[in-house]
Amino acid sequence: xxxxxxxxxxxxxxxxxxxxxxxxxxxxxxxxxxxxxxxxxxxxxxxxxxxxxxxxxxxxxxxxxxxxxxxxxxxxxxxxxxxxxxxxxxxxxxxxxxxxxxxxxxxxxxxxxxxxxxxxxxxxxxxxxxxxxxxxxxxxxxxxxxxxxxxxxxxxxxxxxxxxxxxxxxxxxxxxxxxxxxxxxxxxxxxxxxxxxxxxxxxxxxxxxxxxxxxxxxxxxxxxxxxxxxxxxxxxxxxxxxxxxxxxxxxxxxxxxxx
Amino acid sequence: xxxxxxxxxxxxxxxxxxxxxxxxxxxxxxxxxxxxxxxxxxxxxxxxxxxxxxxxxxxxxxxxxxxxxxxxxxxxxxxxxxxxxxxxxxxxxxxxxxxxxxxxxxxxxxxxxxxxxxxxxxxxxxxxxxxxxxxxxxxxxxxxxxxxxxxxxxxxxxxxxxxxxxxxxxxxxxxxxxxxxxxxxxxxxxxxxxxxxxxxxxxxxxxxxxxxxxxxxxxxxxxxxxxxxxxxxxxxxxxxxxxxxxxxxxxxxxxxxxxxxxxxxxxxxxxxxxxxxxxxxxxxxxxxxxxxx
Numbered sequence: 001x002x003x004x005x006x007x008x009x010x011x012x013x014x015x016x017x018x019x020x021x022x023x024x025x026x027x028x029x030x031x032x033x034x035x036x037x038x039x040x041x042x043x044x045x046x047x048x049x050x051x052x053x054x055x056x057x058x059x060x061x062x063x064x065x066x067x068x069x070x071x072x073x074x075x076x077x078x079x080x081x082x083x084x085x086x087x088x089x090x091x092x093x094x095x096x097x098x099x100x101x102x103x104x105x106x107x108x109x110x111x112x113x114x115x116x117x118x119x120x121x122x123x124x125x126x127x128x129x130x131x132x133x134x135x136x137x138x139x140x141x142x143x144x145x146x147x148x149x150x151x152x153x154x155x156x157x158x159x160x161x162x163x164x165x166x167x168x169x170x171x172x173x174x175x176x177x178x179x180x181x182x183x184x185x186x187x188x189x190x191x192x193x194x195x196x197x198x199x200x201x202x203x204x205x206x207x208x209x210x211x212x213x214x215x216x217x218x219x220x221x222x223x224x225x226x227x228x229x230x231x232x233x234x235x236x237x238x239x240x241x242x243x244x245x246x247x248x249x250x251x252x253x254x255x256x257x258x259x
Numbered sequence: 260x261x262x263x264x265x266x267x268x269x270x271x272x273x274x275x276x277x278x279x280x281x282x283x284x285x286x287x288x289x290x291x292x293x294x295x296x297x298x299x300x301x302x303x304x305x306x307x308x309x310x311x312x313x314x315x316x317x318x319x320x321x322x323x324x325x326x327x328x329x330x331x332x333x334x335x336x337x338x339x340x341x342x343x344x345x346x347x348x349x350x351x352x353x354x355x356x357x358x359x360x361x362x363x364x365x366x367x368x369x370x371x372x373x374x375x376x377x378x379x380x381x382x383x384x385x386x387x388x389x390x391x392x393x394x395x396x397x398x399x400x401x402x403x404x405x406x407x408x409x410x411x412x413x414x415x416x417x418x419x420x421x422x423x424x425x426x427x428x429x430x431x432x433x434x435x436x437x438x439x440x441x442x443x444x445x446x447x448x449x450x451x452x453x454x455x456x457x458x459x460x461x462x463x464x465x466x467x468x469x470x471x472x473x474x475x476x477x478x479x480x481x482x483x484x485x486x487x488x489x490x491x492x493x494x495x496x497x498x499x500x501x502x503x504x505x506x507x508x509x510x511x512x513x514x515x516x517x518x519x520x521x522x523x524x525x526x527x528x529x530x531x532x533x534x535x536x537x538x539x540x541x542x543x544x545x546x547x548x549x550x551x552x
Binding site (some may be wrong): 051053059072073074077078082083085089090091092094098103104105106107108110111112113115116117118120141154162163166214 | 400426
């Protein structure tokens with residue numbers, strides 16, 4: 001089967017720093033791939049490269065057989081790439097359901113200025129679709145509340161729903177459980193794995209929480225200093241000496257200990 | 260009738276007010292989307308001078324002149340928009356400001372535009388009613404825009420342009436649209452202004468002008484589509500009251516602006532919403548009391 005996403009030797013150079021160094025990765029529909037690595041290993045840059053926020057220095061990105069290298073974020077969203085951000089970026093002046101509706105609307109059609117008589121949320125079907133997505137992440141009960149009123153965990157869930165609204169093909173999650181406690185984090189992990197299968201989309205998850213990715217990802221890719229140092233099934237990868245070293249080295253040098 | 264009398268007596272104020280409301284909306288729309296630019300006087304100038312020259316030198320019908328002058332100005336805006344909105348934040352603001360200065364210098368040095376004295380003795384072809392009909396159209400447009408999908412897109416670009424792009428919205432295109440829309444309103448205001456006040460000169464496009472309109476917009480507030488309307492009416496009525504104090508009215512203007520920025524950062528229109536909420540809360544408490552009793 002052809003992978004939905006194929007990244008070939010993608011690289012990003014910032015001055016003398018090669019933040020992402022010839023990283024290749026493939027993703028199948030219905031698959032969840034975990035992208036792990038210590039801080040500064042290039043995970044977020046990699047995600048920004050495949051979602052159009054950063055232009056690659058070299059390498060290619062192919063989505064469903066089409067070359068989409070260096071396409072702008074909104075065109076990638078229209079092509080079926082949804083994402084979330086390290087710090088949730090909900091639209092604070094809209095209600096929660098409107099956050100989802102905006103994504104459902106704008107991935108399909110750009111707003112036309114001369115159609116001022118079309119109300120922002122015209123069709124009931126649009127709202128129904130948005131509520132359905134909110135229901136998947138367990139947030140349908142607060143649909144009409146303001147987006148600014150949510151806790152961090154709730155914001156992350158709503159953001160996943162908004163990402164799903166665009167993600168006809170792939171969903172990219174940048175630390176979806178950061179700042180969440182044990183049970184909450186596991187619930188979100190389960191949600192991600194179930195959604196990938198139910199909606200038949202490919203999911204890439206950046207995560208520091210190693211127990212979580214071991215449990216819910218089909219495969220792991222480990223980055224360190226911009227390079228892939230290991231890739232494969234979870235149980236194999238977490239035992240590889242270079243992975244242990246990259247992580248233990250980081251722990252010993254005394255930072256967060258989030259893993 | 261009393262109202263007619265009132266209008267008759269305040270012709271000059273009402274003319275100025277109408278034009279200012281148009282200019283305030285032209286400045287408000289981009290600002291409310293986080294597009295910090297004050298290029299509106301450029302389009303007031305292009306449409307104004309074009310209109311004045313057509314009126315002074317040709318026998319064309321008013322609608323033809325209107326379409327030609329506004330058309331020329333908007334065509335200029337369409338060429339300029341993609342270049343301008345590539346810049347953002349303070350850079351866009353400064354560039355737009357420099358552009359206004361440039362237009363002002365060119366206007367005061369071009370003999371064909373009357374040099375520093377400008378063009379004058381332009382027949383009054385636009386009356387008070389026409390101006391206020393335009394105001395009604397622009398306010399209605401702003402209101403409809405806010406409720407439309409386009410308005411939703413404007414809100415999310417203002418909230419978070421990065422996430423807006425991530426939901427499939429072309430932020431660049433939105434900026435071009437809003438830049439041009441602002442220019443359309445400014446151009447109409449510019450055309451009406453020269454045919455209302457008989458004259459146009461380079462002083463009409465100065466820092467002073469920009470700050471004046473900005474005051475209306477900030478006092479009214481950026482969060483409500485009624486902001487510019489409320490801002491212009493309130494500030495101009497205050498200005499009329501303090502006309503006698505001479506140069507001090509500039510100081511009063513400054514104090515008003517400071518007070519708004521400090522105590523009501525979302526402008527006067529936020530007051531209404533806040534008051535309604537507070538009254539609503541009080542009513543709920545009162546009801547609770549009754550139930551308990």
